[in-house]
Amino acid sequence: NAGVTQTPKFQVLKTGQSMTLQCAQDMNHEYMSWYRQDPGMGLRLIHYSVGAGITDQGEVPNGYNVSRSTTEDFPLRLLSAAPSQTSVYFCASSSSAVRPNTGELFFGEGSRLTVL
Amino acid sequence: AQTVTQSQPEMSVQEAETVTLSCTYDTSESDYYLFWYKQPPSRQMILVIRQEAYKQQNATENRFSVNFQKAAKSFSLKISDSQLGDAAMYFCAYRSAPWETSGSRLTFGEGTQLTVNP
Numbered sequence: 001n002a003g004v005t006q007t008p009k010f011q012v013l014k015t016g017q018s019m020t021l022q023c024a025q026d027m028n029h030e031y032m033s034w035y036r037q038d039p040g041m042g043l044r045l046i047h048y049s050v051g052a053g054i055t056d057q058g059e060v061p062n063g064y065n066v067s068r069s070t071t072e073d074f075p076l077r078l079l080s081a082a083p084s085q086t087s088v089y090f091c092a093s094s095s096s097a098v099r100p101n102t103g104e105l106f107f108g109e110g111s112r113l114t115v116l
Numbered sequence: 117a118q119t120v121t122q123s124q125p126e127m128s129v130q131e132a133e134t135v136t137l138s139c140t141y142d143t144s145e146s147d148y149y150l151f152w153y154k155q156p157p158s159r160q161m162i163l164v165i166r167q168e169a170y171k172q173q174n175a176t177e178n179r180f181s182v183n184f185q186k187a188a189k190s191f192s193l194k195i196s197d198s199q200l201g202d203a204a205m206y207f208c209a210y211r212s213a214p215w216e217t218s219g220s221r222l223t224f225g226e227g228t229q230l231t232v233n234p
Contacts, residue, residue: 102166107161110159
């Protein structure tokens with residue numbers, strides 16, 4: 001029972017490099033999202049998706065791209081990494097079909113990204 | 117837009133004692149969910165307790181309970197009989213109830229780091 005799987009768990013990049021954080025869920029959840037966690041700021045929403053082919057921006061979308069070609073996968077792309085993107089990233093999923101319907105999010109284990 | 121505020125960056129408690137973590141939020145909505153998530157050093161986000169805004173009764177889960185004051189927009193977490201394993205970062209979070217408008221979007225507070233002293 002994998003739940004939400006994120007890879008890689010740790011990554012070091014140089015400024016200007018690109019990379020993709022992978023996120024996959026096996027619960028057939030229609031809703032998925034990406035958050036970043038920074039000290040003293042809690043978790044902030046980067047991008048989210050309400051279903052395959054549909055994505056939208058969250059609170060802090062600049063510097064990140066997403067796509068959702070399947071229900072299971074929701075990758076987060078950094079096109080040109082900057083030191084300000086050093087953070088811990090979480091992928092999460094949820095579903096309106098879960099019973100009882102509590103609005104709970106299911107989180108991946110997080111990915112620590114350092115940009116030098 | 118909704119906001120969530122946790123005014124206690126750090127708290128400490130003696131083992132077996134009780135501690136209360138504070139959370140306030142701002143919203144114009146009447147239907148929503150509130151959550152407390154625990155994040156131990158492993159970084160995993162663990163749901164501790166949840167409250168539906170339409171329910172007047174405060175949620176409880178074993179040693180964890182909440183004091184939900186809807187009019188005051190307050191949602192505090194009480195941990196009774198604190199254990200060493202309760203040491204973690206705790207996040208308060210808000211979610212709009214309608215799935216069409218909220219999906220998997222939560223608004224989080226800044227977090228409270230709880231230390232449990234033996």
